[in-house]
Amino acid sequence: MAFHDLTPDKSAPPNCKQLFGLGSKFIPTPSKTTGRQDLEKAFTRFDRDFRLRVHFADDDSDSSFEEAPHKSKLYVKSKWTPPDRLTPSWVLTRVNRFFRELEKLFKRKTATSNLTQIQQQLLDLLPSDPTYLFPETDKGLGPCAVTFIQYIEDVLVHLLNEEVYEQLTTEEALLSADVLHADITEWLHKYRRVIGKHAYRFISSHINSNMDSPFGQFYILYKIHKGIGSDGKWPTRPVSSDVTSLPHALGKWVTEALLPIQSEQKSYFKDS
Numbered sequence: 001m002a003f004h005d006l007t008p009d010k011s012a013p014p015n016c017k018q019l020f021g022l023g024s025k026f027i028p029t030p031s032k033t034t035g036r037q038d039l040e041k042a043f044t045r046f047d048r049d050f051r052l053r054v055h056f057a058d059d060d061s062d063s064s065f066e067e068a069p070h071k072s073k074l075y076v077k078s079k080w081t082p083p084d085r086l087t088p089s090w091v092l093t094r095v096n097r098f099f100r101e102l103e104k105l106f107k108r109k110t111a112t113s114n115l116t117q118i119q120q121q122l123l124d125l126l127p128s129d130p131t132y133l134f135p136e137t138d139k140g141l142g143p144c145a146v147t148f149i150q151y152i153e154d155v156l157v158h159l160l161n162e163e164v165y166e167q168l169t170t171e172e173a174l175l176s177a178d179v180l181h182a183d184i185t186e187w188l189h190k191y192r193r194v195i196g197k198h199a200y201r202f203i204s205s206h207i208n209s210n211m212d213s214p215f216g217q218f219y220i221l222y223k224i225h226k227g228i229g230s231d232g233k234w235p236t237r238p239v240s241s242d243v244t245s246l247p248h249a250l251g252k253w254v255t256e257a258l259l260p261i262q263s264e265q266k267s268y269f270k271d272s
Contacts, residue, residue, distance in 0.1 A: 002135060013122060029111050029112065032111055039103065075198035075202050089171040132146070132147060135151070138224070154236050158218075166193065181207055185203055185207070188200055203249040221237045
C-alpha cells in the first residue's frame with residue numbers, strides 16, 4: 001500500500017494508509033447491487049445503437065453512420081435516434097421483449113462491501129473535513145496527505161513567481177478569453193475546408209461550450225522522490241492542464257495533424 005503523510009506534524013487521520021493505499025483507481029463497491037431501476041440508461045443506449053445499426057445496415061458509405069471511421073477522430077457525436085416510423089416493427093418488438101427478460105435477472109440487493117468498517121468510516125468522514133487534501137505524488141508514487149493551508153502555500157510558491165506567471169484581474173482574464181475565442185473562430189472560418197468538416201465542428205463545439213469556464217486548471221504534484229528540502233517543505237511539480245480551456249480542442253487537432261509527420265522521423269519511438 002503506497003501512501004505518504006506529508007503533513008508538517010504527521011497529523012493525517014489514523015488509518016489513512018489503509019484507505020488511500022488502495023490506489024486512486026480503486027472503486028468501492030456500491031451499497032446496493034444493480035436493480036431494475038438502474039437499467040434505464042443502459043437500455044436507452046442499447047436501443048439507440050441497435051436502431052442505428054439496422055437503419056444504416058444497407059448503406060456502405062463511410063459517412064452514413066456516426067461510428068464509421070473518419071480520417072479525423074475529432075468529431076461531434078450525433079444524438080439522432082431513428083424514430084419508430086423509420087424502424088422495422090420486428091426491431092421494436094424484439095428489443096422490448098429482450099428488455100423485459102433482462103429486467104427479470106436484476107433484483108436490487110445489499111452488496112458485500114470491499115472496504116473494511118474502518119476504511120468506510122474514514123471515507124464517509126473525510127469529504128466533510130476541510131483540513132486535509134489528498135493529491136497524487138509525482139512519478140505515480142501514490143497518494144499523499146497534506147493540509148489545506150500547506151497545499152495553498154506550495155501552490156503559491158509557483159504562482160507568485162513573476163518570472164513565469166502574470167497575475168491578471170478578473171476583467172483582464174475574461175477579456176483575454178473573449179479575444180482568444182474570436183481569434184480561434186476567425187481561424188476556423190478561414191481554414192474550414194482545410195481542416196475538414198468533422199474537425200471544424202469538433203473545435204467549434206468545444207470552444208463554445210468552454211466559454212462558460214474558459215480557463216485551464218492548475219495543480220501540483222509532490223516530488224517525494226526528491227526528498228524534503230532544507231526549508232522543511234516538499235518540492236512540487238506544477239501542472240497547467242488545458243482540458244477545460246478554450247484552446248484544448250484546437251490543441252488536439254494540432255496533435256492529430258503532427259502525429260503522421262512525427263512517426264515518419266528516424267528518431268521516432270512509438271509510445272508503449
